[in-house]
Amino acid sequence: MLLNRQLNFLRNVYNKIPSLCYATVIKKKKKRSDKPFTKRFVDYQRVTVKGGKGGDGCCSFLSLFANEYAGPDGGDGGNGGHVILQADATSTSLAGLGTLLKGRDGVRGKGKHCHGKCAEHLYVNVPLGTLIKTEENELLADLANSGDMYLAARGGAGGKGNAYFLSNENRAPRTYELGAAGEEATLIAELNLIANFGLIGFPNAGKSTLLRAISRARPKVAVYPFTTLNPHVGVIKYDDHEQISVADLPGLIKGAHLNYGLGLSFLRHVERCLCLIFVLDLSHPQPWKQFDDLSYELEQYKPGLSEIPHAIIANKVDLPLAQKNLELLRKYSNLPVLPVSAKYLTNIDTLTEKLRNLFDDVKKK
Numbered sequence: 258m259l260l261n262r263q264l265n266f267l268r269n270v271y272n273k274i275p276s277l278c279y280a281t282v283i284k285k286k287k288k289r290s291d292k293p294f295t296k297r298f299v300d301y302q303r304v305t306v307k308g309g310k311g312g313d314g315c316c317s318f319l320s321l322f323a324n325e326y327a328g329p330d331g332g333d334g335g336n337g338g339h340v341i342l343q344a345d346a347t348s349t350s351l352a353g354l355g356t357l358l359k360g361r362d363g364v365r366g367k368g369k370h371c372h373g374k375c376a377e378h379l380y381v382n383v384p385l386g387t388l389i390k391t392e393e394n395e396l397l398a399d400l401a402n403s404g405d406m407y408l409a410a411r412g413g414a415g416g417k418g419n420a421y422f423l424s425n426e427n428r429a430p431r432t433y434e435l436g437a438a439g440e441e442a443t444l445i446a447e448l449n450l451i452a453n454f455g456l457i458g459f460p461n462a463g464k465s466t467l468l469r470a471i472s473r474a475r476p477k478v479a480v481y482p483f484t485t486l487n488p489h490v491g492v493i494k495y496d497d498h499e500q501i502s503v504a505d506l507p508g509l510i511k512g513a514h515l516n517y518g519l520g521l522s523f524l525r526h527v528e529r530c531l532c533l534i535f536v537l538d539l540s541h542p543q544p545w546k547q548f549d550d551l552s553y554e555l556e557q558y559k560p561g562l563s564e565i566p567h568a569i570i571a572n573k574v575d576l577p578l579a580q581k582n583l584e585l586l587r588k589y590s591n592l593p594v595l596p597v598s599a600k601y602l603t604n605i606d607t608l609t610e611k612l613r614n615l616f617d618d619v620k621k622k
């Protein structure tokens with residue numbers, strides 16, 4: 258009888274709220290997106306860092322058998338964790354940094370003199386070459402080598418429990434401290450890739466094709482300009498185990514310093530390069546002008562940047578017009594150009610040899 262009543266009650270409830278009863282049955286698994294997964298490259302990130310809060314001290318009095326007023330026994334709180342940025346050779350982008358980094362809080366103290374645990378520090382990996390700056394563009398740290406660390410925000414100190422305040426004058430202190438708040442700051446993390454060579458050229462000059470030819474890096478190559486939007490780094494390996502890293506950068510155009518094309522924002526990756534490789538396009542009717550324009554734009558970004566040791570390469574020598582343009586290039590400028598075809602691997606061995614010589618010369622100085 259009782260069971261029947263209960264069943265009727267349940268039936269009534271289920272009829273009134275059908276959506277509730279079927280919700281679990283109807284819910285389908287979310288379909289995965291068909292879009293290919295692409296890793297985001299971030300080279301500039303504004304991040305707020307907050308140290309963990311210290312644990313509060315405890316106010317407690319011990320009461321024992323035959324000793325009701327055994328005195329104060331409130332433990333201290335643990336310290337909050339720091340936020341530490343650490344240069345790591347395996348990181349490639351600042352994408353993992355996020356916008357807020359918060360340290361862990363310390364554990365509060367307890368009675369019987371139990372002190373709270375100090376929080377573990379939060380270590381966040383950033384790529385080599387990350388600059389840490391204030392919002393006013395003041396440089397705070399340069400994390401250039403693997404293992405370099407920057408203490409971005411200190412955790413707050415833990416508060417003292419009331420046992421700490423026991424004195425001859427005050428045998429039953431009720432005073433205890435709250436944990437201190439951690440430091441807080443807003444920082445700018447800027448990534449300056451560290452590569453030995455940087456590829457500089459107009460869009461479609463064949464920079465990415467060249468990087469594919471000389472290294473195992475696989476940047477995207479396409480017929481349209483501005484295919485490369487983020488820098489890629491490849492490594493040339495030599496028989497004597499020497500390695501030279503080469504950074505492929507987005508294309509530069511005339512007027513880039515006025516923010517034409519992709520502007521100059523990515524050129525900070527060039528600043529740390531030991532040498533540059535100017536890639537001229539022989540399918541262009543006046544290739545000699547390309548070098549002047551590229552040098553001018555580099556100078557506009559940072560005076561003296563076009564002066565750093567460089568090699569000049571005339572690419573696409575396989576094209577029918579290329580020979581004529583190469584002669585014109587040699588006629589109108591005294592540049593020591595090396596004709597290559599990145600697509601058909603013409604003169605690539607000579608190029609890698611030339612880069613090695615240049616690299617050795619620069620390292621000797």
Ligand SMILES: Nc1nc2c(ncn2[C@@H]2O[C@H](COP(=O)(O)OP(=O)(O)OP(=O)(O)O)[C@@H](O)[C@H]2O)c(=O)[nH]1
Pocket residue numbers: 458459460461462463464465466467477478479480481482483484485486506507508509572573574575576597598599600601
């Ligand atoms: N014939 C010929 N075509 C080439 C050569 N090198 C590159 N190309 C072609 O030129 C086009 C552009 O090449 P990319 O390597 O994407 O040029 P990029 O300089 O990286 O261009 P952005 O990334 O837009 O700056 C592609 O269609 C390549 O196949 C070459 O040596 N010979």
Ligand SMILES: [Mg+2]
Pocket residue numbers: 464465466476477478484485505
């Ligand atoms: Mg490219």
